[in-house]
Amino acid sequence: MTSPTRRVSGSTVRRLSLYLRVLETLTQEGAGTVSSGVLAERMGTTAAQVRKDLSHFGSFGKRGLGYATEPLRQRLEEILGVDRSWPVILVGAGRIGSALFEHAPFRDRGFNIVAVLDRDAAKVGKRWGEVEIQDVKTLPQVVARHDARVAILAIPRSDAQAVAEAMEAAGIRGILNFAPVPLRLGPAVQVNEVNLALEMEALSFALRNQKTGSDAGTSGEERGSRP
Amino acid sequence: MTSPTRRVSGSTVRRLSLYLRVLETLTQEGAGTVSSGVLAERMGTTAAQVRKDLSHFGSFGKRGLGYATEPLRQRLEEILGVDRSWPVILVGAGRIGSALFEHAPFRDRGFNIVAVLDRDAAKVGKRWGEVEIQDVKTLPQVVARHDARVAILAIPRSDAQAVAEAMEAAGIRGILNFAPVPLRLGPAVQVNEVNLALEMEALSFALRNQKTGSDAGTSGEERGSRP
Numbered sequence: 001m002t003s004p005t006r007r008v009s010g011s012t013v014r015r016l017s018l019y020l021r022v023l024e025t026l027t028q029e030g031a032g033t034v035s036s037g038v039l040a041e042r043m044g045t046t047a048a049q050v051r052k053d054l055s056h057f058g059s060f061g062k063r064g065l066g067y068a069t070e071p072l073r074q075r076l077e078e079i080l081g082v083d084r085s086w087p088v089i090l091v092g093a094g095r096i097g098s099a100l101f102e103h104a105p106f107r108d109r110g111f112n113i114v115a116v117l118d119r120d121a122a123k124v125g126k127r128w129g130e131v132e133i134q135d136v137k138t139l140p141q142v143v144a145r146h147d148a149r150v151a152i153l154a155i156p157r158s159d160a161q162a163v164a165e166a167m168e169a170a171g172i173r174g175i176l177n178f179a180p181v182p183l184r185l186g187p188a189v190q191v192n193e194v195n196l197a198l199e200m201e202a203l204s205f206a207l208r209n210q211k212t213g214s215d216a217g218t219s220g221e222e223r224g225s226r227p
Numbered sequence: 228m229t230s231p232t233r234r235v236s237g238s239t240v241r242r243l244s245l246y247l248r249v250l251e252t253l254t255q256e257g258a259g260t261v262s263s264g265v266l267a268e269r270m271g272t273t274a275a276q277v278r279k280d281l282s283h284f285g286s287f288g289k290r291g292l293g294y295a296t297e298p299l300r301q302r303l304e305e306i307l308g309v310d311r312s313w314p315v316i317l318v319g320a321g322r323i324g325s326a327l328f329e330h331a332p333f334r335d336r337g338f339n340i341v342a343v344l345d346r347d348a349a350k351v352g353k354r355w356g357e358v359e360i361q362d363v364k365t366l367p368q369v370v371a372r373h374d375a376r377v378a379i380l381a382i383p384r385s386d387a388q389a390v391a392e393a394m395e396a397a398g399i400r401g402i403l404n405f406a407p408v409p410l411r412l413g414p415a416v417q418v419n420e421v422n423l424a425l426e427m428e429a430l431s432f433a434l435r436n437q438k439t440g441s442d443a444g445t446s447g448e449e450r451g452s453r454p
Contacts, residue, residue, distance in 0.1 A: 013432050017425045018409065044409060081431030088427075095329050099322040105407050105424035111431075149434055150427070173437070174430035176423075180332050182245065182271060190433035192426045196403075197332035198244045199419045200315075200377070203401035204308030204338075205240050206417035207376055210400070 012053050016076055018043050019053070023073040035066035085110035087146040089172070091163055092154030093118040093126075093133050096178055100152055101128055111150065115142045119159065136163065143170035150174045157181040164191075235283055242280050243303055245270050250300040262293035312337035314373040316399070318390055319381030320345040320353075320360050323405050327379055328355055338377065342369045346386065363390065370397035377401045384408040391418075 022042045026034050036047040036054075043050070054067070057079055077083040088106070090097055090113045100106070101113050116128055117136040124135045134142060143151075151172045153160060160179030167175060167189075174190045177183055180198075183191050249269045253261055263274040263281075270277070281294070284306055304310040315333070317324055317340045327333070328340050343355055344363040351362045361369060370378075378399045380387060387406030394402060394416075401417045404410055410418050 010429060013429045014425050017428045044411060080428045081435030082428055086431055095326040099326040102322050103423060106427060109424050109427065111427045150430055174434050176426055176430060184271060190430055192429055194426055196330060197336050198241050199403055199421055200333060200336065200338045201244045201307045201309055202237060202240045202419055203377055203403060203417055204313055207401050208308030
């Protein structure tokens with residue numbers, strides 16, 4: 001098999017996550033197999049898209065029989081890297097940081113926030129449950145102690161680039177960035193931006209251009225880019 | 228000019244938002260014009276991408292002279308629909324709802340959360356600043372009173388579809404959805420999903436497939452989809 005990820009886009013990865021969720025439901029329902037058509041229907045996509053997405057990762061289905069639910073579920077967990085747990089470092093103990101710390105779906109998927117850091121002396125030393133907020137200056141030691149590769153950045157834009165560079169230097173290789181500024185880091189670090197104001201602007205764009213609104217946003221990604 | 232949005236993908240719209248931010252900075256710096264090369268450099272993209280993105284919306288630049296900063300900024304505000312303010316209805320007064328309510332970049336962009344609703348009787352009647360939390364059953368009246376078209380859904384997955392349908396029936400046409408479940412609504416409603424667990428899984432996917440990690444996530448959207 002050739003390197004499977006070379007032609008995998010971000011929107012494909014997101015669909016893989018959604019397939020995984022559908023397969024979990026199907027497993028609970030006791031379905032031993034599932035057709036690409038049923039998967040597609042539950043996802044709001046097409047059977048052709050399902051087959052194309054899964055074909056990136058080898059041959060799963062048999063023509064006329066569909067996919068074996070449980071093996072496909074396990075394989076998707078492997079592909080997505082959620083067959084293990086990940087220690088996650090959170091920098092930013094503000095409101096968004098707090099909401100993320102309590103965000104149950106992170107824990108459910110094995111993303112455990114094991115440390116919280118902030119630069120605010122008034123916050124350092126306080127406890128969130130079992131976790132004590134630490135000074136952001138201790139980032140290298142904290143990352144090393146937990147052997148962490150994943151971090152969440154939930155701080156204002158002014159400090160974001162500097163803290164992100166410190167994360168990179170400390171060995172972090174995946175950052176979920178809530179700071180409203182694009183980070184400039186080396187190619188070894190995967191940054192996923194969650195820019196909430198941008199998401200809202202994509203809505204107002206769609207409303208402003210209402211005639212073709214349903215082609216204009218996230219959900220129209222695949223369709224929208226082909227005239 | 229043909230309908231400008233017909234061939235605009237979600238990732239193009241997100242870049243438009245980022246161009247707007249760069250142009251705001253350039254305006255503050257007093258730059259009267261900007262080349263596609265400078266715009267590209269500040270965005271971490273290519274000059275060709277900049278020219279392609281902006282070409283969707285007419286002819287802005289002059290060869291060799293670049294773009295006039297302030298007119299382009301104004302035009303991008305118009306295109307994105309952020310040259311006005313939008314009343315926003317928030318359903319879900321939990322931790323994520325609370326963080327969004329306080330999220331300054333929403334207000335800065337004219338997205339004003341004018342009402343907060345929840346189904347929890349213990350929360351209804353409490354005040355967040357000037358806003359009193361109302362029963363989610365009053366959604367139709369609240370939407371009508373504010374003539375709102377935009378809503379944020381920040382509730383658990385179990386109720387999400389039902390509340391989203393109520394939003395659609397009440398006249399909401401753009402939903403920012405934080406509930407970890409895809410919404411099934413009619414084509415008149417633009418839904419942008421913010422599924423934080425999916426964003427984390429896109430990181431663990433990249434880390435699991437580290438050899439080509441930088442091609443595998445959001446930032447590789449345009450490159451990654453072309454082998």
